[in-house]
Amino acid sequence: MSIYKHSYRAYMGTLTPHWSRIVVLARYALAEAWSSKITIALFTFSMLPAIVYLVGIYLANNPLASALILRGNKTGLSIDAAYFLKMLEGQSWLALAITAWIAPRLITFDLADNALPILLSHPISRFGYVFGKFLALIASLSLVTWIPCLLLFAYQAYSSPQPWTWDHLSIAGGLLTGSLIWIALLSILGLALSSWVKWRVVATGIIFAAVFVPAGVGGIVSAVMRTKWGLLLNLPVMMTEIWQRLLGAPSVMRPRQDLPNQAMATMLVLACLVSVAMLNARVRAREVVRG
Amino acid sequence: MNERSDRIIFEEVSKFYGEVLGVNRISFNVPPGVTTLVGPNGSGKTTLMNLLTGLVQPSSGRISVLGLSPSNPAEFFPLVGYCTQFDSFPAGICGYEFVLDSLMLHGMSVADAYSLTAEALDRVQLGDAAGRKIAGYSKGMRQKVRLAQAIAHHPKVLVLDEPLNGLDPMARAESLALFEELGRQGMHLLISSHILDEVDRISDRVILITGGYLVAEGNIQHVRREVRDKPMQVLVRCDHPEMLAAKMFAVNHCVEARLHADGKGVFLRTGDIDQFYTLLNEIAKDGLVKIEAVAPSDDDANAIYQYLIGSDGSAS
Numbered sequence: 204m205s206i207y208k209h210s211y212r213a214y215m216g217t218l219t220p221h222w223s224r225i226v227v228l229a230r231y232a233l234a235e236a237w238s239s240k241i242t243i244a245l246f247t248f249s250m251l252p253a254i255v256y257l258v259g260i261y262l263a264n265n266p267l268a269s270a271l272i273l274r275g276n277k278t279g280l281s282i283d284a285a286y287f288l289k290m291l292e293g294q295s296w297l298a299l300a301i302t303a304w305i306a307p308r309l310i311t312f313d314l315a316d317n318a319l320p321i322l323l324s325h326p327i328s329r330f331g332y333v334f335g336k337f338l339a340l341i342a343s344l345s346l347v348t349w350i351p352c353l354l355l356f357a358y359q360a361y362s363s364p365q366p367w368t369w370d371h372l373s374i375a376g377g378l379l380t381g382s383l384i385w386i387a388l389l390s391i392l393g394l395a396l397s398s399w400v401k402w403r404v405v406a407t408g409i410i411f412a413a414v415f416v417p418a419g420v421g422g423i424v425s426a427v428m429r430t431k432w433g434l435l436l437n438l439p440v441m442m443t444e445i446w447q448r449l450l451g452a453p454s455v456m457r458p459r460q461d462l463p464n465q466a467m468a469t470m471l472v473l474a475c476l477v478s479v480a481m482l483n484a485r486v487r488a489r490e491v492v493r494g
Numbered sequence: 495m496n497e498r499s500d501r502i503i504f505e506e507v508s509k510f511y512g513e514v515l516g517v518n519r520i521s522f523n524v525p526p527g528v529t530t531l532v533g534p535n536g537s538g539k540t541t542l543m544n545l546l547t548g549l550v551q552p553s554s555g556r557i558s559v560l561g562l563s564p565s566n567p568a569e570f571f572p573l574v575g576y577c578t579q580f581d582s583f584p585a586g587i588c589g590y591e592f593v594l595d596s597l598m599l600h601g602m603s604v605a606d607a608y609s610l611t612a613e614a615l616d617r618v619q620l621g622d623a624a625g626r627k628i629a630g631y632s633k634g635m636r637q638k639v640r641l642a643q644a645i646a647h648h649p650k651v652l653v654l655d656e657p658l659n660g661l662d663p664m665a666r667a668e669s670l671a672l673f674e675e676l677g678r679q680g681m682h683l684l685i686s687s688h689i690l691d692e693v694d695r696i697s698d699r700v701i702l703i704t705g706g707y708l709v710a711e712g713n714i715q716h717v718r719r720e721v722r723d724k725p726m727q728v729l730v731r732c733d734h735p736e737m738l739a740a741k742m743f744a745v746n747h748c749v750e751a752r753l754h755a756d757g758k759g760v761f762l763r764t765g766d767i768d769q770f771y772t773l774l775n776e777i778a779k780d781g782l783v784k785i786e787a788v789a790p791s792d793d794d795a796n797a798i799y800q801y802l803i804g805s806d807g808s809a810s
Contacts, residue, residue, distance in 0.1 A: 213572070214572070221601070238586055321576075323549055324547055324574075324578070325567070487549075487550075488550060
């Protein structure tokens with residue numbers, strides 16, 4: 204029998220915390236998401252409304268410019284909760300477009316290329332893998348939602364007389380909370396739907412469909428059954444109501460059409476749970492089934 | 495964690511994909527060294543490797559790798575390196591980044607990750623190509639960078655799924671030398687490969703699998719001896735092969751003799767290898783035939799594969 208010198212030693216150095224490894228995955232995902240020119244074009248386009256709202260704040264706070272351009276008519280330029288609600292709504296729907304483009308890039312490629320066996324052969328769990336992608340998507344969507352909204356809020360706070368800031372601080376909280384709810388929902392929904400579709404373009408379409416088809420169904424339910432509960436399937440309406448309440452803006456709903464907070468929260472949690480179940484079923488190392 | 499365990503243990507492990515059998519009631523106990531996993535396409539080799547690395551969960555049975563359960567990746571993967579057969583990499587990444595990012599995922603500090611990346615790329619001899627995008631790599635270079643990724647974090651167990659596919663003869667020889675060296679140093683290597691002749695040279699033991707069932711497991715020579723219904727073949731190099739063949743045929747256990755193409759040796763097939771060697775000793779002692787060399791010619795993985803599984807991949 205051969206006598207072998209067992210000199211092999213495993214790595215004994217210090218290891219970084221587990222959470223930092225998820226950041227590596229998020230960095231991968233961000234690089235993947237932003238390597239596309241379409242992502243950059245969408246991001247650039249989504250900044251245009253923010254610039255328009257910036258100009259609005261400038262005009263509202265600059266008497267000279269306002270007099271020159273608006274000729275004293277300031278009725279449409281009241282910088283309040285309704286103004287920021289409109290901005291948040293616009294940015295949020297642009298975030299949906301960005302999600303529909305980015306989410307499939309983050310997860311469909313890995314599943315289609317069988318990359319999961321390599322990635323999951325590391326000290327990271329399936330949860331860690333999904334969370335890394337989730338963080339990348341949240342970071343990307345933050346750039347078009349709460350970050351520009353809060354920057355404009357800060358600019359308004361800087362431009363206006365001091366009492367405005369303290370009187371309207373709830374708007375900033377609403378912008379942040381409302382944005383985070385929306386982008387968290389979009390991220391998990393986008394990843395879940397992408398994980399079930401092999402073709403990226405189809406996944407993009409399905410993400411849009413997942414938002415607007417139930418809205419149509421909810422509208423039909425409401426009309427046929429003469430009930431307001433069909434609105435719970437209407438994500439655009441439901442989110443607008445949530446943002447309106449968070450920012451403290453005037454209600455946009457018709458009388459007796461407003462939805463209870465608990466019902467809306469339940470629907471959002473349910474959508475998240477379904478998405479988690481879809482991810483759990485789909486995100487696993489490819490199992491090679493013998494033919 | 496069982497600190498003293500140095501074994502890979504499968505106990506009655508089965509995996510079913512719905513109604514489709516992956517592997518059925520597989521049991522083995524493997525010490526450190528090089529183990530070759532042999533079986534036809536679709537026999538369950540990749541399923542076995544995925545089970546070993548925890549990428550799929552067994553339907554029943556227990557798996558222990560160095561005393562650890564594969565179900566906890568945080569504890570498990572620092573000790574295990576897996577080189578999959580899938581040709582997939584993150585888009586737009588170069589070989590160096592691929593290995594470096596893998597080490598970061600393993601939790602290495604940036605300084606350690608850089609030095610270990612350089613070491614691993616050096617070991618697989620990827621050279622200057624490490625700085626190029628993987629998308630532009632040849633199949634062999636992709637295989638090398640995958641191997642570098644698997645060994646970079648200094649695992650104790652290395653699982654290699656078809657690691658020689660796509661490599662040219664020189665690269666295959668280099669990879670085999672690396673596997674042999676790692677095996678000698680006390681590392682576990684579990685290799686699946688169709689290139690049996692080459693893997694056979696460095697293997698300490700073999701696991702034969704077909705149709706999801708374990709056919710044989712253990713030291714290659716021992717497994718060969720257990721295949722009693724297939725007489726063993728021995729090549730004897732001598733000055734009078736015809737005379738040796740005639741002598742051998744005088745005994746019952748010798749069932750076939752075939753002259754070597756160069757006329758300086760004879761292939762003899764015997765049903766009782768111990769008696770065969772005793773008789774050969776006597777012939778050599780009598781001086782009737784001058785024997786230059788004696789070597790078994792069918793106790794390699796290839797022969798065992800042919801005998802136990804058959805050329806069509808079905809167990810015989």
